[in-house]
Amino acid sequence: MSVLEIKNLHVNVETDQGTREILRGVDLTIREGEIHAIMGPNGSGKSTLAYTIAGHPKYTVVEGEILLDGENVLEMSVDERARAGMFLAMQYPVEIPGVTVTNFLRTAKTAIDGEAPSIRTWLKDVRGAMTNLKMDSAFAERNVNEGFSGGEKKRNEILQLELLKPKFAVLDETDSGLDVDALKVVSEGVNRAHANTGLGILLITHYTRILRYIKPDFVHVFVAGKIAEQGGPELADRLEEEGYDRYHVAESATQ
Amino acid sequence: MQSTALPTPEQHGIRAHSDGPIVPVQTRSERFRSTDVADFAPITGREHEWKYSPVAAFADLTSGELDGSRVEVEATDATGVSLSWIPRDDARVGRAGTPEERASANAWSSFGEALLVEVAGEEAKTVTVTRSGLGTAPxxxxxxxxxxxxxxxxxxLRGIGDARLTENVEVVVGEGANLTVVSLQEWTDESVHLASHFARIGRDAKLKHIVVSLGGKVVRVNPSTHLAEQGADVEALGLYFSDAGQHLEQQVFVHHDAPHTRSRVTYKGALQGEGARSVWIGDVLIGNTATGTDSYEQNRNLVLTDGTRADSVPNLEIETGDIEGAGHASATGRFDDEQLFYLQARGIPEDEARRLVVRGFLAEVVQQIGDAELEERLIRALEAELQGS
Incomplete structure (x- = not known):
């Protein structure tokens, strides 16, 4: 059984104003098949956690470790992490001009599997996944994320999630900017991937809205670079009613 | 501190032409022109049309004696396309333009016969004219x-093998015709190629002109397009990949000289390796008769390594207020690390991710050629350039 462990993670980022400490000791363990929601106010470090797990060069780990089935993830390059079974669905996926979705998907699949997928089953898989995500077939011949609407970009992220079949996926505010129909389609895709592959999910979100469609096993509240509180799905319900205000109060009271 | 004397005009290379202006001209259409090399002053390297070029590397082509005999030409068969050699005093020579600089004039003064490529017939066809075996003499x-x-x-029009060549290419597009010209430079590493293309586009005719420069030590292809009649249209595209020590240059000129003419200029290049250089100058002149003009030009450079230099100079002159649109853009950028991160986050190794991004960047031009076989071949050639890193 696969497990992703984050232990005492401290992360800095270099800014024009100097070094800033963003993560201040994060501990988190996700097992295969589990869905963890990480919720928190803006600027609490949720996205930093997502990008640090994926290995974005902007973030420096100053203390702590990330282990995937005991392997040191921090020593792996970005692409090695992906090939080890990690996936990050990005909040703002970048455009890749001149590279079609078809070409990109096939290249990524080949890299992840270590061999090119068989053409017939692959085309069928891609078409099937696109149909499930209510994506027009013309989409495949467009350049990656170029001129995509917000909803199309998010669908494209989930399309990759379904086709690349990672062990663990971090979804960085996948719900942001989606109308309710798109949110449902995207959530269904996440649930499908979860059911089909036993995917472990770290669902990062500002809002409780997506939790109506993707049911978390655990909810963690992220405040000022670490986990301030954790619990089951009921914690999300409480956040829906009360918001994040009481954490700010608690934080300022301790200072 | 030493006193500095003002340079004399002689030092500055600004001498009176026999019949030209004394000061450097600003308006593109008023530049001095002549088919006779003797009418041009020797090149100093400070002239606006030469200041970005390594002029010492090809002094033989701009001021030396040139072999003007027939070059070896091989052409594929295409119904409706015929090739022949015509004498230099033939009436069909000199209709599309006149040299504006010394390399072009030296070629004009020196060639013996001109290669005539005649296109007829309304059905689509492709002809490849390959020039090879030009040797190392100028x-x-x-x-x-x-x-x-x-x-x-x-x-x-494809060039392979060795070359030390200066040449003029005239393109005459008759009314309502639809012509695509691809100038494909795949010369050997030590080759030097200086070319001026002059296109005259007739009423409601369309020219797609594509410069693809991959091989050669110094390659300078300068296409000028005269939108001479109403409804004339040019799509000027360029693609270059400059490696270590390579100088690839293009000075593009579009002259809107009739109502309702349209131009689109898109040049894209990648630079990789120590001393890789590219130059793009894009001049667009919208004359006072060119009402309803629609024009846009852009140059994009992708810098892949340190030690490269890309010069990019768009110029726009507008002599009438009554136009549909005119714009320009130029951008030279480093590799986008966020694109790299995105691809790597999907398991694609860094070197492959780089190739994918560069190929994508340049493919935008390749995809517009309109000939699948050539497009595929160019993609493969670009792959080879990228592998060379």
Missing amino acids: RAAHTVIEAAPFSQALVV
């Missing part, structure tokens, strides 16, 4: 490509 050449009214064709 040469001159002259080519006239003529598309008959309402004809349609794609003409590829």
Whole structure:
């Protein structure tokens, strides 16, 4: 059984104003098949956690470790992490001009599997996944994320999630900017991937809205670079009613 | 501190031409022109048309004697396209333009016969004219490509092997014709190629002109397009990949000289390795008769390593207020690390991710050629350039 462990993670980022400490000791363990929601106010470090797990060069780990089935993830390059079974669905996926979705998907699949997928089953898989995500077939011949609407970009992220079949996926505010129909389609895709592959999910979100469609096993509240509180799905319900205000109060009271 | 004397005009290379202006001209259409090399002052390297070029590397082509005999030409068969050699005093020579600088004039003064490529017939066809075996001695050449009214064709003018060549290429597009000309430079590493293309586009005719420079030590291809009649349209595209020590240059000029003419200029290049250089100058002149003009030009450079230099200079002159649109853009950027991160986050190794991004960047131009076989071949050639890193 696969497990992703984050232990005492401290992360800095270099800014024009100097070094800033963003993560201040994060501990988190996700097992295969589990869905963890990480919720928190803006600027609490949720996205930093997502990008640090994926290995974005902007973030420096100053203390702590990330282990995937005991392997040191921090020593792996970005692409090695992906090939080890990690996936990050990005909040703002970048455009890749001149590279079609078809070409990109096939290249990524080949890299992840270590061999090119068989053409017939692959085309069928891609078409099937696109149909499930209510994506027009013309989409495949467009350049990656170029001129995509917000909803199309998010669908494209989930399309990759379904086709690349990672062990663990971090979804960085996948719900942001989606109308309710798109949110449902995207959530269904996440649930499908979860059911089909036993995917472990770290669902990062500002809002409780997506939790109506993707049911978390655990909810963690992220405040000022670490986990301030954790619990089951009921914690999300409480956040829906009360918001994040009481954490700010608690934080300022301790200072 | 030493006193500095003002440079004399002699030092500055600014001498009176026999019949030209004394000060450097600003308006593109008023530049000095002549087919006789003797009318041009020796090149100092400070002239606006030469200041970005390594002029010492090809002094033989701009001021030396040139071999103007026929070059070796091989052409594919295409119905409706014929090739012949015509004498330099033939009436079909000199209709599309006149040299504006010394390399072009030296070629004009030196060529013996011109290669005439005649295109007729309304059905689409492709002809590839390959020039090879030009050798390492300085040469001159002259080519006239003529598309008959309402004809349609794609003409590829390809250069391979060694070359030290200065040449002029005239493109005459008859009314209603639809012509694509691809100038494909795949010379050997030590080759030097200086070319001026002059296109004259007739009423409601369309020219797609594509410069693809991959091989050669110094390659300078300068296409000038005269949108001479109402409804004339040019799509000027360029693609270059400059490696270590390579100088690839293009000075593009579009002259809107009639109502309702349209131009689109898109040049894209990648630079990789120590001393890799590219130059793009894009001049667009919208004359006072060119009402309803629609024009846009852009140059994009992708810098892949340290030690490269890309010069990019767009110029726009507008002499009438009554136009539909005119714009320009130029951007030279480093590799986008966020694109790299995105691809790597999907398991694609860094070197492959880089290739994918660069290929994508340049493919935008390749995809517009309109000939699948050539497009595929160019993609493969670009792959080879990228592998060379």
